[in-house]
Amino acid sequence: MLDDRAHHPTMPPRTPHPDSMPGIDAPATDFGGPGYRRPWPVRLGRVLMQWRPDKHPLWLRLLVALVLTLLAAWLRMALAPAESGGRFITLSLAAALSALYGGFRAGMFSTVVGMLVINYALVKPYFSLAFDDPAEAFWLNLWHLITQVVVVGAIALMQRQNRALRRATELVRRTAQRLNDTFEVSAVGMAHSHIDGRWIRVNRTYCELIGYTEAELLQTRFEDFTHPDDLAVDLELLQRTLRGDIDHYSIEKRYLHRSGRVVWVQLTVALVRQSDGAPDYLIAVVQDISHIKSVEQALRTTERLLNQSHVMAGMASWQADLRSRRFLTLSGSHVVLDLPAAELQAEELRAITHPDDLPMVDRTWAAAVKGLLPYNIEYRLRIRDEYRWFSVRAEFERDAAGHAIRALGVTLDITARKQAELEIRQLNATLEERIRERTQALQAAYDELESYSYAVAHDLRSPLRIINGFASAVVEDEDGLTAAGRQHLDRIMLASKKMGELIDGLLKLSQVSRGELLRQPVNLSDMAQRLLCELSATEPERLVHWEVEPGLQALADPPLVEALLQNLLHNAWKYSARTPQARIRVTLDSLDGVRAFCVSDNGAGFDMGRAAKLFQPFQRLHGPNEFVGLGIGLATVRRIVVRHGGLLKAESAPGQGAKFWFTLQPPLQR
Structure with a gap:
């Protein structure tokens, strides 16, 4: 929009709406105020001016012309005798009225009918078409006909021009209405301004664009709502337009909304000149492009971020035209x-x-x-x-x-990644070879250690048997044996027995770790039932309630699984001996989201703070005066579970029993 540079106390009157402009179609009360009516001659004249013969059928127009003609002929004969002059006077009036009502054809029809009636009734000999003086009659009728053609033709021409004038007036009215609607209802801001800066018209959209009412806008200067950075360019282009250097200009500029926010607009200003070339007025069109500017800013930000991403990621984006086989990076x-x-x-x-x-x-x-x-x-x-x-x-x-x-x-x-992959493959190859060598060395050391443990345990049995045998012989020979000596021999025999049990434990651990693992289907439910029955038979005086969940199946080495269950159930039986209502359960449970078997009891339990020693050989969490044992059972359980690649977990509290979970399959890799 054109920026007004002059203050105006009031807005100049807007151009009146075409519908409110007085003219041909204006109502009769347009002048003189409410209730005013024009004189009847004026109203009659307006009716005649607006009369349109073509709106009535031809037969009706001819009938009206005939009636008017006959009425005029009767009136002529009634007013004066036939011998008096002026025989065509009243008929000329009838032809004129017929032309006004029905147009050219009705007027000429009235003329012809009137001539026939006059020549028949008012020319001697009366009531015939014969003439005493044919020459006179010919020239009188010819002159009347020519006169009527001119009069009727003039009336028809006047009506035709009047219709054309009405059509032109209606077209002007509609065009003005459309132009007014286009200006006022336009979705863009529009304004007309005099060369000196006075407003002619400003539409509503422009006022809404910058947040001012029409009256408020007229009290401001364009500098008040133009962004300071855009003011100089706008003024320079306006001056060039007024000097005639250019006819129009279009720029993007910023307005300051009444609320303080910035409004981006596309401003187009055009100069309209008079017919002699002198400047007349200015037309301005303003379109809000704030959304477009926001999108452009977002696109620039996105492009900047994309470029940064390309640099950081070492990546290029591109497009290819398959028809031209051309590749273009973006x-x-x-x-x-x-x-x-x-x-x-x-x-x-x-x-x-x-x-x-x-x-x-x-x-x-x-x-x-x-x-x-x-x-x-x-x-x-x-x-x-x-x-x-x-x-x-x-x-x-x-x-x-x-x-x-x-x-x-x-x-x-991905050059760096490929180089890293190559280095990793080379390193993996080296590591695999080193791991193979270390594994072989560890396996050899492990086998040697197992063999050594087995040999030591086996070889220690012979000296123990000798010690125990001689001690038994001395006991049998009681002669000369004092009470103190007898007590010493009992200690020697008890110690040799304890050492034998330790040797048996070592052999058992050695046997668990040796040999090949053979997996077969195993019914843990049947196996647990049998082992619990055997434990019950050894102590029939104890009342222990046990529960074994049916259908517990596993794919494992049967002898090792039996040793595992035997140790867990033996511990549950042993540590629940001092519980009045002992209970042992073998069920299926979950261990860290994995299907696991569970052996639980309500016996003495243990302190989880000392659980680190739970699965170590010969380590016990209870004193020998509480429960007998060597500390081999749980160590054996752990080795069996590890050989199967499973998981083992214990949970307990003093006086609240213990629970042991175990699996016999490696956990699934996710």
């Missing part, structure tokens, strides 16, 4: 990959592709263009005389027939 991302140019032809790309990768690239590209598989490959390009690895992905735009017309893709430099 946002200057070719610099990130150090490509030779932003635009490359297909043959140029093929020329820098590694020869070993070229067949694969061609084959994959052709299949992807046909839509047979996605384009996601890795290959090498020669950049600055060295080959570098790139990962390339692309998607295709297709026409209605499904033919690919354009490709959009990204290319990522």
Whole structure:
């Protein structure tokens, strides 16, 4: 919109609406105030001026003309005798009225009928069409006919021009209405201004654009709501327009809304000149483009972030025209990959592709263009005389027939990753060899340790048997044996027995760790029932309630599983001996989300703070005066579970029993 540079106390009157302008179609009360009516001659004249003969059928117009003509002939004969002059006077009036009512044809019809009536009734001999003086009659009738043609033709021409004038007036009214509606209801701000800056018209949209009412706007200067950074450019272009250097100008500028926010607009100003070339007035159109500017700013921000992402990720985005076989990188991302140019032809790309990768690239590209598989490959390009690895992905735009017309893709430099993968493969190969060597050494040491443990345990049995045998012989020979000596011999025999049990424990641990693991289907429910029955038979005086969940199945080594259950159930039986209502349960449970077997009791339990020693050989959490044992059972359980690749967990509290979970399969890898 044109910026007004002058103050005005009031808004100049708007151009009146065409419907309110007095004219041909204006109502009779337009002048003189409410209730005013024009004189009847004026009203009659307006009716005659607005009369349209073509709105009535021809037969009605001719009938009216006939009636008027006969009435005029009767009136002529009634007013004066036939011998008096002026025989055509009243008939001329009838023809004129017929023309006014029915147009040219009705007027001429009245003329012809009137001539027949006059010549028949008022010319001697009366009531015949004979003439005493034919020459006189001919010239009188010819002159009357010519006169009537002129009069009727003039009336018809006047009516025709009047109709044309009414059509033109209506067209002007409608055009003015459309122009007024276009100005007032336009979705863009519009204004007309005098050359000196006085407003002519300003529409509502412009006022709403900057948040001012029409009256408030007229009391401001355009500098008051134009952004200071845009003011100089606007003034310069306006002065050039007024000087005649340019006819119009269009700029993007900022307005300051009444609320303080910035409104971006597209301003177009045009100068309208008079017919002699002198400046007349200015037309301004203002369109709100704040949303477009916001989108542009967002796009610039996105492009900047995209460029940063390209640099940080070492990535380039591109598009390819499949018809021209032209590849174009976007946002200057070719610099990130150090490509030779932003635009490359297909043959140029093929020329820098590694020869070993070229067949694969061609084959994959052709299949992807046909839509047979996605384009996601890795290959090498020669950049600055060295080959570098790139990962390339692309998607295709297709026409209605499904033919690919354009490709959009990204290319990522993965040279560092490929080098790291190569180094990892080399390191893995080295590590595998070292692990193999270490495993062999560990296996040899383990086998040697197991053999040593077995040999030591086996060889210790013989000296123990000798010690125990001689001690028994001395006991049997009681002669000369004092009470103190007898007590010493009992201690020797008890210690040798304890050492024998320790040797048996070592042998048992050695046997658990030796041999090949043979997995077979095992029914843990049946096995647990049998073992609990055997424990009950050893102490029939104890009342123990046990519960074994049916259908517990596992794929494991049967002898090892039996040893595992025997140790867990033996511990549950032993540590619940001092519980009045002992209870032992074997069920299926969950261990860290994995299906697991559970053996639980309500016996003495133990302190979880000392659980670190729970599965170590010969480590006990209870004193020998509380419960007998060597501390071998749970160590054996742990070795059996580990050999099966399973998990083992214990949970307890003093006086609240204990629960042991175990699995016999390696956990699934997620």
